[in-house]
Amino acid sequence: MSNQQLTELEPLMPTYNRFPIAIAKGKESFVWDSNGKRYLDYTSGIAVCNLGHVPDEVKEKVELQLNDLWHCSNLYHIPQQKKLAALLVEKSCCDQVFFCSSGAEANEAAIKLARKYSQTIKQQKAFEIVTFSRSFHGRTLAALSATAQDKIKTGFAPFIDGFRYLPYNDFESIDQLQNGKTCAVLLELVQGEGGVIPADQEWIEKLAATCKKEGILLMADEIQTGIGRTGTFFAYEQYGIEPDVITLAKGLGSGFPIGAVLAKAEAAKAFDPGSHGSTFGGNPLAAAAGIATLEAIEQYEVLKTAQENGKYLKDRLEALQDKYSCHIQSVRGKGLLLGLVTTSDAVNIVNQAREKQVLILTAGQNVVRILPPLTTDRSEIDMFISVMEEIFANLEA
Ligand SMILES: *Cc1c(COP(=O)(O)O)cnc(C)c1O
Numbered sequence: 001m002s003n004q005q006l007t008e009l010e011p012l013m014p015t016y017n018r019f020p021i022a023i024a025k026g027k028e029s030f031v032w033d034s035n036g037k038r039y040l041d042y043t044s045g046i047a048v049c050n051l052g053h054v055p056d057e058v059k060e061k062v063e064l065q066l067n068d069l070w071h072c073s074n075l076y077h078i079p080q081q082k083k084l085a086a087l088l089v090e091k092s093c094c095d096q097v098f099f100c101s102s103g104a105e106a107n108e109a110a111i112k113l114a115r116k117y118s119q120t121i122k123q124q125k126a127f128e129i130v131t132f133s134r135s136f137h138g139r140t141l142a143a144l145s146a147t148a149q150d151k152i153k154t155g156f157a158p159f160i161d162g163f164r165y166l167p168y169n170d171f172e173s174i175d176q177l178q179n180g181k182t183c184a185v186l187l188e189l190v191q192g193e194g195g196v197i198p199a200d201q202e203w204i205e206k207l208a209a210t211c212k213k214e215g216i217l218l219m220a221d222e223i224q225t226g227i228g229r230t231g232t233f234f235a236y237e238q239y240g241i242e243p244d245v246i247t248l249a250k251g252l253g254s255g256f257p258i259g260a261v262l263a264k265a266e267a268a269k270a271f272d273p274g275s276h277g278s279t280f281g282g283n284p285l286a287a288a289a290g291i292a293t294l295e296a297i298e299q300y301e302v303l304k305t306a307q308e309n310g311k312y313l314k315d316r317l318e319a320l321q322d323k324y325s326c327h328i329q330s331v332r333g334k335g336l337l338l339g340l341v342t343t344s345d346a347v348n349i350v351n352q353a354r355e356k357q358v359l360i361l362t363a364g365q366n367v368v369r370i371l372p373p374l375t376t377d378r379s380e381i382d383m384f385i386s387v388m389e390e391i392f393a394n395l396e397a
Pocket residue numbers: 102103104105107136137138139188192193221222223224225249250
């Protein structure tokens with residue numbers, strides 16, 4: 001094709017079906033489009049801006065770091081990275097941390113860690129990782145291979161060997177977990193992209209107990225559920241279980257790209273010098289954003305706020321469900337990761353909300369996904385509910 005023809009193409013590859021607005025500015029729970037129109041942002045950049053947009057306390061610390069040093073390779077000590085690792089260790093059941101720059105990369109590292117732990121520490125041949133129906137683990141080839149959703153896999157075969165899928169929340173199938181080849185399980189405690197589906201308590205307990213008994217690593221993908229999204233810092237805390245490995249990204253840097261793999265000491269043994277790496281992973285700027293995010297969560301008691309907001313929002317959504325039960329089947333999720341299961345088209349609801357200056361998401365065809373900043377408040381929730389009410393009242397007519 002000639003250059004002449006090429007110039008008529010859009011410069012961006014069309015990998016996203018973009019909504020017809022451009023966001024130019026954000027502050028706290030609001031964003032402004034390029035025409036200056038204001039929107040209540042209940043997407044938080046898909047669970048990234050958990051402290052709202054451009055949070056002052058993170059901005060100040062990133063600005064300070066901007067003056068000193070942006071990047072430094074992992075061939076040298078990076079004190080900011082070490083500090084962020086220590087903070088994550090303190091908050092979790094894990095002992096050591098590896099940093100990267102995104103969620104898919106964090107899952108890649110977890111997959112590599114599980115295989116290497118099995119092959120070198122345990123001296124076994126087991127390499128298989130069990131994941132679950134409707135999961136989402138990212139878009140790189142191994143993360144996609146771990147993902148059990150055909151719609152995003154078409155055309156990318158062959159996939160990476162060594163993944164097996166079991167039905168999510170299916171108590172019986174846990175008996176099929178160990179087949180002699182399984183070294184790890186990777187799962188979301190509330191499935192995000194798959195439809196905002198929380199894991200059942202009894203299922204998780206049996207899964208965790210079976211993993212322990214069979215010597216299988218339990219790996220929690222907390223990329224969407226982590227950093228306070230479900231009301232506790234990690235979602236696993238609410239289930240009374242302890243994963244061996246946890247992956248994080250989205251909210252960790254408040255919008256600055258950073259991902260992490262946390263592991264218990266035993267599993268972390270598998271990584272030694274040279275076994276894994278990342279150029280950008282945990283660089284001083286990213287680490288400064290991460291430290292500032294975690295410190296702000298502590299200082300402003302953001303988890304408490306998130307729990308209160310989550311309860312209030314869920315109560316109000318359930319009241320809406322009672323009133324418009326023909327359109328709303330159920331409200332599910334944890335904390336501020338909520339899904340409204342609708343009998344009508346979720347995309348239509350999202351589009352109508354945007355026209356009424358409220359941004360929300362879908363999770364599959366019939367689920368409206370609501371991800372407010374953890375720092376939202378009752379007046380914003382009321383504003384959101386009144387817009388949703390208008391939409392459902394109109395659907396009724
Ligand atoms: C978003 C997400 C990922 C992928 O993260 P990226 O940063 O887009 O690579 C993986 N797992 C879960 C549960 C997610 O929500």
